Amino acid sequence: MKPDLSNLKEKLNFINISSDYMSIFEWKPPRSFKSYVLDLNIVKEHATNDIFFHIHKGNSKIVHIRKNNLIYTAGAGNGVQFQLLEAILEKIDEKFNETYEVDVILSFENASSNIFKNFASTVEDLLQNIDKLDLIKPINAYCRVCKKVLPIYVKKSFIENAEDFPVPLVYTHAGHAILVFIDRNFDVRGVELVNVSG
Numbered sequence: 001m002k003p004d005l006s007n008l009k010e011k012l013n014f015i016n017i018s019s020d021y022m023s024i025f026e027w028k029p030p031r032s033f034k035s036y037v038l039d040l041n042i043v044k045e046h047a048t049n050d051i052f053f054h055i056h057k058g059n060s061k062i063v064h065i066r067k068n069n070l071i072y073t074a075g076a077g078n079g080v081q082f083q084l085l086e087a088i089l090e091k092i093d094e095k096f097n098e099t100y101e102v103d104v105i106l107s108f109e110n111a112s113s114n115i116f117k118n119f120a121s122t123v124e125d126l127l128q129n130i131d132k133l134d135l136i137k138p139i140n141a142y143c144r145v146c147k148k149v150l151p152i153y154v155k156k157s158f159i160e161n162a163e164d165f166p167v168p169l170v171y172t173h174a175g176h177a178i179l180v181f182i183d184r185n186f187d188v189r190g191v192e193l194v195n196v197s198g
């Protein structure tokens with residue numbers, strides 16, 4: 001089974017890269033004029049290095065991660081799963097550091113976000129060809145509450161970097177959650193209904 005990544009660009013609200021002081025890169029779908037400055041302020045408050053954070057916000061969701069002195073954030077409609085957004089941000093971090101000597105540029109006193117403007121074409125390219133990059137794998141898990149098989153996206157790096165198998169993944173949907181155990185071959189080894197608080 002191949003993941004359905006059609007119209008991904010339209011399902012995304014924004015992708016942002018910020019330093020601690022300013023927004024240095026932003027991508028938005030065509031014809032989007034919405035500002036996400038407030039969301040980005042929230043993000044800065046609780047960014048721990050190398051940990052993905054998830055925020056639900058009405059009909060949309062936000063994922064962010066700090067990578068040393070940069071914070072990567074992606075916003076999307078609720079239909080886009082968090083694992084896919086995480087995979088996109090991981091790739092963007094990789095590409096951004098491949099393209100720029102970020103630390104050096106940011107150490108310039110007059111560093112401006114104009115320097116990173118051309119990165120938009122890299123992001124466009126990445127989103128356009130996301131299926132070819134093979135970043136995520138769809139798995140199927142049966143939820144006994146929904147009484148159906150649910151397609152869940154798992155980012156490959158999550159499985160490939162795991163130390164123990166099967167790895168647990170919580171999938172929250174429709175007001176409840178299942179805990180899915182996945183082995184190194186992306187096969188589902190078990191599904192449990194879990195209680196959730198927060």
Ligand SMILES: [Zn+2]
Pocket residue numbers: 143144145146147173174176
């Ligand atoms: Zn369910």
